[in-house]
Amino acid sequence: MSLLTVTNLKKSYTSVAVNNLSFELEKGECLGLVGESGCGKSTLARCLLRIETIDSGSIYFKDAAIERHNERQMYPYRKDIQIVFQNPSAALNPKLKIKDSLIDPYEQYKKVLKLSHFSHTSKDAYVKQLLEAVELPMDLANRYPHELSGGQKQRVTIARAISIEPELIVLDEPTASLDVISQGAVLTLLTNLRKTLNLSYLFISHDLAAVKQMSQRMMVMQNGEIVDQFNSDQLFDVERHPYTKELISIF
Numbered sequence: 001m002s003l004l005t006v007t008n009l010k011k012s013y014t015s016v017a018v019n020n021l022s023f024e025l026e027k028g029e030c031l032g033l034v035g036e037s038g039c040g041k042s043t044l045a046r047c048l049l050r051i052e053t054i055d056s057g058s059i060y061f062k063d064a065a066i067e068r069h070n071e072r073q074m075y076p077y078r079k080d081i082q083i084v085f086q087n088p089s090a091a092l093n094p095k096l097k098i099k100d101s102l103i104d105p106y107e108q109y110k111k112v113l114k115l116s117h118f119s120h121t122s123k124d125a126y127v128k129q130l131l132e133a134v135e136l137p138m139d140l141a142n143r144y145p146h147e148l149s150g151g152q153k154q155r156v157t158i159a160r161a162i163s164i165e166p167e168l169i170v171l172d173e174p175t176a177s178l179d180v181i182s183q184g185a186v187l188t189l190l191t192n193l194r195k196t197l198n199l200s201y202l203f204i205s206h207d208l209a210a211v212k213q214m215s216q217r218m219m220v221m222q223n224g225e226i227v228d229q230f231n232s233d234q235l236f237d238v239e240r241h242p243y244t245k246e247l248i249s250i251f
């Protein structure tokens, strides 16, 4: 059984943002999602996280159809689906030291947490493991977000996401705000973490090369619909959808 099964998902604002989306995501895989600005990628992410309500369709995660869950029913699933956003500065509380930001998801979900990779013997020991996991030095723990570089901040948001050992992380343009060198390093880190922690990713980006590098399978979205789905090594095959070919030619 797939970790995530989305069927005929539809979400409209003033016009349709996401229409009739169906796909499956397997445990342990990175599934890439590409498409130009405004095609509905972030709307899909918000629907999966239940930040948005959906109009119709279903979202089946692990053993449950979560699309109509209320907040109380969502609680055990919330910890299993985490998100890393494009802009780490907006994702971190500027008033919290890094160590306090890192401990925050644990505090929120400790009632339902069963950690197998990290261990929480003390706050300091836990923070140290998380900083090590994202290859950041321990002395960042006592700093505030504005004292970190963009790449370091994004590593902190990744550490927060993995701290509660979720099943799935939605990566919504996680490197878009970083310089090219930091981008490569963060993508490599994410790939290593996926393998070490047996994570699954939905990797959203308009960077075709990055998605190909990271993902085992890819989906292409246009005007709110998935127009192409394939194994990443079939990206350049002749039978690709004309829009996929167009994206390749732009790249």
Ligand SMILES: Nc1ncnc2c1ncn2[C@@H]1O[C@H](COP(=O)(O)OP(=O)(O)OP(=O)(O)O)[C@@H](O)[C@H]1O
Residues within 6 Å of the ligand: 013, 014, 016, 017, 035, 036, 037, 038, 039, 040, 041, 042, 043, 044, 206
């Ligand atoms: N809260 C909202 N209210 C009204 N319309 C919205 C809202 N959020 C998104 N939309 C619209 O839905 C469509 C899809 O937007 P979405 O942000 O999902 O695209 P995207 O592919 O993630 O774009 P980008 O790559 O620029 O982030 C757009 O037409 C957008 O204007």
